[in-house]
Amino acid sequence: YNSDIRPVNDDKEILPIMIDFSLISISELQEKDQTLVSLGYVYLYWQDDFLSWNQSEYGDLQNMVVPQKKVWRPDIVVANSVEKRTKIGFDELPIRLNSDGYLEWEPSMLFKTSCDIDTTYYPFDVQVCKISLETMVSTISELNLTIFNPEVNTVDYSPNGQWNLLGATIVKRDKAVYSAVHIELKIQRRRTFYVLNLILPILLLSLMGSLTFALPSDAGEKMSLSITVLLAYVVFLTIISDSMPQTSLQISLLGVYL
Incomplete structure (x- = not known):
């Protein structure tokens, strides 16, 4: 054998x-x-x-x-x-x-x-x-x-x-x-973790960004609020980019939105 x-x-x-x-x-x-x-x-x-x-x-x-x-x-x-x-x-x-x-x-x-x-x-x-x-x-x-x-x-x-x-x-x-x-x-x-720690904060940021249009144009808080929202978007975009493959075949719709 x-x-x-x-x-x-x-x-x-x-x-x-x-x-x-x-x-x-x-x-x-x-x-x-x-x-x-x-x-x-x-x-x-x-x-x-x-x-x-x-x-x-x-x-x-x-x-x-x-x-x-x-x-x-x-x-x-x-x-x-x-x-x-x-x-x-x-x-x-x-x-x-x-x-x-x-x-x-x-x-x-x-x-x-x-x-x-x-x-x-x-x-x-x-x-x-x-x-x-x-x-x-x-x-x-x-x-x-x-x-x-x-x-x-x-x-x-x-x-x-x-x-x-x-x-x-x-x-x-x-x-x-x-x-x-x-x-x-x-x-x-x-998805529960991502909804609570990613989706909901992004929705709140969108709401805060909309509130800037309700402020008077000469209000100093309008500019500071807009910059704060923009920086927060950058932080979340960085978090999403760090967890995804560097490829152009598929692009996350959430990343496109941000």
């Missing part, structure tokens, strides 16, 4: 890899860097033609846990990772081997992936970020990533204080040469 060789009897056979995903948490969405940090489990299930046995000959042994270095594993990477592209999993994690030759592998990972941020309706925006999983070397004629359940498992999900998870799905996104799936996370910004 060679753990470096694809475990099929026929080299022309396509080996299906069942894939599922469990989302544990969304740590943060870094708008300025357009990066999503999340934690989850990738569940992989495949058959090894060379690792099956008759249960009756081995004391009714149904399954066992084996070191992952001892068996073949699919070469799956996080394609849109902002860090070094490496195969998922780590050497200390074991794999469960069943008597029929099927292996179950559930590596956990902290994903740091790129995400195209649309800030048009900030802070009432909805973002769709994805985690792209694809084969690194094996072609689509050798390995085929097959979705076990199109709905991401969120039973153990811990809510994020800034983002509300609206939906999470797994979709097939094969490339010309490599098999690939996307884990798409639809999240909505929790």
Whole structure:
């Protein structure tokens, strides 16, 4: 047995890899860097033609846990990772081997992936970020990533204080040469904090700016009030600009208003 060789009897056979995903948490969405940090489990299930046995000959042994270095594993990477592209999993994690030759592998990972941020309706925006999983070397004629359940498992999900998870799905996104799936996370910004600390103060500033027209033209307070409102607008515009990516593809309507 060679753990470096694809475990099929026929080299022309396509080996299906069942894939599922469990989302544990969304740590943060870094708008300025357009990066999503999340934690989850990738569940992989495949058959090894060379690792099956008759249960009756081995004391009714149904399954066992084996070191992952001892068996073949699919070469799956996080394609849109902002860090070094490496195969998922780590050497200390074991794999469960069943008597029929099927292996179950559930590596956990902290994903740091790129995400195209649309800030048009900030802070009432909805973002769709994805985690792209694809084969690194094996072609689509050798390995085929097959979705076990199109709905991401969120039973153990811990809510994020800034983002509300609206939906999470797994979709097939094969490339010309490599098999690939996307884990798409639809999240909505929790707006209460921004309404109280950003929107309401800006509305009050707008009201104060309108009051300057009610003051007599020769009143000294008219000029000082106008300058104060203008400086306050500059402060809020700076706060908004510091939290957004420096891109011209989408411009925040709130920033345009200010």
